[in-house]
Amino acid sequence: xxxxxxxxxxxxxxxxxxxxxxxxxxxxxxxxxxxxxxxxxxxxxxxxxxxxxxxxxxxxxxxxxxxxxxxxxxxxxxxxxxxxxxxxxxxxxxxxxxxxxxxxxxxxxxxxxxxxxxxxxxxxxxxxxxxxxxxxxxxxxxxxxxxxxxxxxxxxxxxxxxxxxxxxxxxxxxxxxxxxxxxxxxxxxxxxxxxxxxxxxxxxxxxxxxxxxxxxxxxxxxxxxxxxxxxxxxxxxxxxxxxxxxxxxxxxxxxxxxxxxxxxxxxxxxxxxxxxxxxxxxxxxxxxxxxxxxxxxxxxxxxxxxxxxxxxxxxxxxxxxxxxxxxxxxxxxxxxxxxxxxxxxxxxxxxxxxxxxxxxxxxxxxxxxxxxxxxxxxxxxxxxxxxxxxxxxxxxxxxxxxxxxxxxxxxxxxxxxxxxxxxxxxxxxxxxxxxxxxxxxxxxxxxxxxxxxxxxxxxxxxxxxxxxxxxxxxxxxxxxxxxxxxxxxxxxxxxxxxxxxxxxxxxxxxxxxxxxx
Amino acid sequence: xxxxxxxxxxxxxxxxxxxxxxxxxxxxxxxxxxxxxxxxxxxxxxxxxxxxxxxxxxxxxxxxxxxxxxxxxxxxxxxxxxxxxxxxxxxxxxxxxxxxxxxxxxxxxxxxxxxxxxxxxxxxxxxxxxxxxxxxxxxxxxxxxxxxxxxxxxxxxxxxxxxxxxxxxxxxxxxxxxxxxxxxxxxxxxxxxxxxxxxxxxxxxxxxxxxxxxxxxxxxxxxxxxxxxxxxxxxxxxxxxxxxxxxxxxxxxxxxxxxxxxxxxxxxxxxxxxxxxxxxxxxxxxxxxxxxxxxxxxxxxxxxxxxxxxxxxxxxxxxxxxxxxxxxxxxxxxxxxxxxxxxxxxxxxxxxxxxxxxxxxxxxxxxxxxxxxxxxxxxxxxxxxxxxxxxxxxxxxxxxxxxxxxxxxxxxxxxxxxxxxxxxxxxxxxxxxxxxxxxxxxxxxxxxxxxxxxxxxxxxxxxxxxxxxxxxxxxxxxxxxx
Numbered sequence: 001x002x003x004x005x006x007x008x009x010x011x012x013x014x015x016x017x018x019x020x021x022x023x024x025x026x027x028x029x030x031x032x033x034x035x036x037x038x039x040x041x042x043x044x045x046x047x048x049x050x051x052x053x054x055x056x057x058x059x060x061x062x063x064x065x066x067x068x069x070x071x072x073x074x075x076x077x078x079x080x081x082x083x084x085x086x087x088x089x090x091x092x093x094x095x096x097x098x099x100x101x102x103x104x105x106x107x108x109x110x111x112x113x114x115x116x117x118x119x120x121x122x123x124x125x126x127x128x129x130x131x132x133x134x135x136x137x138x139x140x141x142x143x144x145x146x147x148x149x150x151x152x153x154x155x156x157x158x159x160x161x162x163x164x165x166x167x168x169x170x171x172x173x174x175x176x177x178x179x180x181x182x183x184x185x186x187x188x189x190x191x192x193x194x195x196x197x198x199x200x201x202x203x204x205x206x207x208x209x210x211x212x213x214x215x216x217x218x219x220x221x222x223x224x225x226x227x228x229x230x231x232x233x234x235x236x237x238x239x240x241x242x243x244x245x246x247x248x249x250x251x252x253x254x255x256x257x258x259x260x261x262x263x264x265x266x267x268x269x270x271x272x273x274x275x276x277x278x279x280x281x282x283x284x285x286x287x288x289x290x291x292x293x294x295x296x297x298x299x300x301x302x303x304x305x306x307x308x309x310x311x312x313x314x315x316x317x318x319x320x321x322x323x324x325x326x327x328x329x330x331x332x333x334x335x336x337x338x339x340x341x342x343x344x345x346x347x348x349x350x351x352x353x354x355x356x357x358x359x360x361x362x363x364x365x366x367x368x369x370x371x372x373x374x375x376x377x378x379x380x381x382x383x384x385x386x387x388x389x390x391x392x393x394x395x396x397x398x399x400x401x402x403x404x405x406x407x408x409x410x411x412x413x414x415x416x417x418x419x420x421x422x423x424x425x426x427x428x429x430x431x432x433x434x435x436x437x438x439x440x441x442x443x444x445x446x447x448x449x450x451x452x453x454x455x456x457x458x459x460x461x462x463x464x465x466x467x468x469x470x471x472x473x474x475x476x477x478x479x480x481x482x483x484x485x486x487x488x489x490x491x492x493x494x495x496x497x498x499x500x501x502x503x504x505x506x507x508x509x510x511x512x513x514x515x516x517x
Numbered sequence: 518x519x520x521x522x523x524x525x526x527x528x529x530x531x532x533x534x535x536x537x538x539x540x541x542x543x544x545x546x547x548x549x550x551x552x553x554x555x556x557x558x559x560x561x562x563x564x565x566x567x568x569x570x571x572x573x574x575x576x577x578x579x580x581x582x583x584x585x586x587x588x589x590x591x592x593x594x595x596x597x598x599x600x601x602x603x604x605x606x607x608x609x610x611x612x613x614x615x616x617x618x619x620x621x622x623x624x625x626x627x628x629x630x631x632x633x634x635x636x637x638x639x640x641x642x643x644x645x646x647x648x649x650x651x652x653x654x655x656x657x658x659x660x661x662x663x664x665x666x667x668x669x670x671x672x673x674x675x676x677x678x679x680x681x682x683x684x685x686x687x688x689x690x691x692x693x694x695x696x697x698x699x700x701x702x703x704x705x706x707x708x709x710x711x712x713x714x715x716x717x718x719x720x721x722x723x724x725x726x727x728x729x730x731x732x733x734x735x736x737x738x739x740x741x742x743x744x745x746x747x748x749x750x751x752x753x754x755x756x757x758x759x760x761x762x763x764x765x766x767x768x769x770x771x772x773x774x775x776x777x778x779x780x781x782x783x784x785x786x787x788x789x790x791x792x793x794x795x796x797x798x799x800x801x802x803x804x805x806x807x808x809x810x811x812x813x814x815x816x817x818x819x820x821x822x823x824x825x826x827x828x829x830x831x832x833x834x835x836x837x838x839x840x841x842x843x844x845x846x847x848x849x850x851x852x853x854x855x856x857x858x859x860x861x862x863x864x865x866x867x868x869x870x871x872x873x874x875x876x877x878x879x880x881x882x883x884x885x886x887x888x889x890x891x892x893x894x895x896x897x898x899x900x901x902x903x904x905x906x907x908x909x910x911x912x913x914x915x916x917x918x919x920x921x922x923x924x925x926x927x928x929x930x931x932x933x934x935x936x937x938x939x940x941x942x943x944x945x946x947x948x949x950x951x952x953x954x955x956x957x958x959x960x961x962x963x964x965x966x967x968x969x970x971x972x973x974x975x976x977x978x979x980x981x982x983x984x985x986x987x988x989x990x991x992x993x994x995x996x997x998x999x
Contacts, residue, residue: 071990142903146897161950165942172935
């Protein structure tokens with residue numbers, strides 16, 4: 001397997017394919033070509049899961065080439081994946097395939113450009129999850145914005161321009177600080193290197209520098225995740241994006257932020273992350289509670305799911321930064337410490353949220369195609385007209401609530417368990433999501449699905465067609481599978497998370513903290 | 518004769534220029550295309566001469582009694598200037614025909630301007646540098662005024678001429694003071710003189726000279742607070758001339774800055790770096806902020822040019838090899854981007870109609886998806902968003918700035934890039950998100966279509982393989998001892 005550059009394929013096949021689709025244009029089956037490319041990419045990504053040696057948890061399938069070596073800048077094209085990256089890559093290739101399938105009928109103008117944008121975005125996001133060189137990471141991380149910008153702006157809703165530009169400026173503003181930090185770190189390495197392990201090994205950073213670097217990471221990735229209070233772009237972007245755009249934003253783009261915390265922020269500046277963990281924990285808790293409350297009063301289905309996304313992503317950052325509050329506590333059994341549980345919970349939550357939010361947005365998109373509105377008040381009693389759809393929607397809603405047996409339960413449960421070890425009140429506040437989440441989700445479900453049909457338009461609704469049925473069934477299966485049997489996923493990631501623990505672990509950073517202060 | 522060997526490309530260009538001038542006299546409007554072809558042929562030959570005779574030198578070669586010099590940097594910059602001029606002339610052919618300005622003077626004056634630029638790049642003597650600059654400037658003043666019956670163009674030309682003359686005066690005055698202090702006009706002698714001066718930072722006459730020289734150069738580059746002429750000139754000038762004026766001369770002025778500041782006055786670096794940093798940061802700030810409120814595309818690009826020049830200067834002022842080569846990389850890319858954007862405006866224009874306002878681009882992607890995509894790539898590149906080439910230019914400069922421990926300047930620069938991104942995004946928004954108004958199709962020959970497409974594709978290709986151009990700059994400056 002090592003000789004075959006499978007990772008490069010996963011980046012460049014969709015990008016080149018996307019360009020091909022773009023050049024060929026609308027005349028010759030852009031839809032079919034794009035779907036085929038996405039399917040091939042998904043198939044190529046599958047061997048990663050099977051061939052990856054999860055027990056060691058190291059970076060595998062690595063590829064290294066010299067990329068830039070001039071002007072005193074040394075950047076390598078360094079790729080590699082660990083268990084966590086693989087899980088996210090699979091999520092990405094899987095969701096892109098579904099999104100392209102789901103957009104079969106709903107996109108009617110500039111089809112080729114639409115399909116191409118998604119394929120290019122898929123390749124760039126894969127690159128983010130694979131990069132082992134900080135500058136390469138940055139290039140993919142920023143490059144992602146261009147296709148997303150166009151997807152939102154060209155095919156979005158009536159207020160798309162405002163939402164799109166806001167989204168772009170927010171994320172761009174966040175990430176320029178990231179660039180300065182990365183270059184600063186580069187100048188601090190002995191040879192001048194953007195290679196992530198070299199950055200992890202930096203020990204000569206002053207406390208002040210660490211803090212500034214940490215804050216820049218927090219802003220850059222906090223905007224993506226999004227962390228309260230940097231989330232204000234999100235409801236607008238989600239609600240104005242076309243269905244596919246909302247799905248990609250919710251399922252993939254925000255995961256990039258979470259992944260970046262895992263891959264860059266915490267390992268590079270563990271001391272500062274440790275010192276400021278409480279801040280992130282508090283912000284995550286605020287997101288969980290406050291965003292859930294805001295979701296309660298939404299009248300727009302997409303906005304409701306958007307706010308609930310922020311709340312759910314709060315669990316991700318909470319899980320990550322709990323690590324610093326938990327280190328060394330034995331939990332469940334001697335092998336699984338609480339902190340591994342917390343990070344695993346966060347990771348499972350990322351994957352699960354990808355499925356659940358993606359499914360919800362796809363389902364809402366299907367309603368939108370029929371009625372051209374996502375206002376909750378426009379719907380009532382659609383169960384009688386669309387029983388199949390209602391069943392799926394109910395399942396996704398339950399997964400969003402975190403009902404045991406669905407994927408939503410696993411991650412949240414892990415994180416809440418771990419936080420109980422850290423502090424009772426952290427766990428208590430995090431657990432309120434189970435009530436608040438149930439409140440806003442079920443209330444919305446009640447208003448949309450049940451009740452008397454009182455509009456003639458609802459009366460004319462058709463149930464799911466075969467294509468939609470397949471898409472939703474696949475997602476439903478994924479959600480149930482992850483809910484009942486998360487072990488394949490946790491086993492895939494566990495070794496890598498342990499490796500990662502070694503880097504961020506306070507046990508070897510404690511002396512450094514004492515020494516520097 | 519052998520002594521003139523060192524200036525062979527310039528001498529050829531001068532001869533060719535005279536031939537083209539004479540040739541044009543015998544050509545009518547119908548056959549003027551011959552003038553155009555002869556011009557392009559002479560430029561291509563000049564490139565070959567530069568490439569064949571003065572390339573791959575390990576060190577500087579000084580000739581003509583120490584007045585003229587060629588080195589690797591000069592070679593690369595000359596070829597870049599000539600290539601971009603070829604692009605500019607190709608676009609000008611379409612524009613001049615469309616706008617009923619199809620006259621031979623454009624090409625002749627363009628060639629004299631190019632000759633001036635080549636001399637600026639290779640001059641190693643204050644007077645030669647000054648003469649090169651004046652040859653360039655005088656040709657440009659005339660080019661700007663080419664549309665004689667247009668009030669705006671005349672205003673722009675007069676403004677450009679008056680302010681340009683003042684700037685030249687500043688520069689000449691500063692140079693004369695340098696001569697007074699050091700007793701020499703040759704750059705390497707000046708450098709030696711200042712190397713041996715003990716208290717360079719408190720040398721009052723030198724400070725005086727530096728102030729004038731920096732002000733003069735800042736005028737020519739269009740750096741805040743000497744930038745007032747730039748937006749008016751960009752706007753008033755026929756687009757073909759704006760294209761030319763906004764790209765190749767910037768490279769030549771960059772060479773002038775490097776020769777004067779980084780070579781001759783390198784020992785006095787502590788004295789001038791503060792001034793230039795201040796000007797550069799002001800440009801980055803004011804250029805980007807003022808560009809936000811522009812509705813005229815040419816004015817918008819003028820303010821963006823001010824900001825870009827500030828970025829480039831930050832590389833120069835770091836006074837390290839990395840900084841200089843980052844600045845060179847930046848200026849080459851900038852010239853390419855600027856030429857590309859104006860070429861795009863020319864491509865989209867047609868007989869009696871020019872694209873000047875932002876509104877004119879409405880719904881471009883619906884009408885011409887391919888060229889909209891090319892424009893998008895150029896604009897993202899100007900904004901410095903990866904994976905386009907412009908990102909690496911900004912990145913290289915920021916890297917050298919941080920390397921030199923100016924971290925807060927770097928933070929300021931990136932924050933201003935975010936502001937800058939906003940107005941580029943606004944253009945993209947107008948092209949992609951707005952509904953098209955009815956516009957007839959593009960009328961353009963294949964050559965300009967290909968050139969514009971190549972320019973756009975280069976933005977992404979150099980974004981994926983940035984080291985190609987970076988290495989050229991790096992190696993050239995190593996060979997030039999910078």
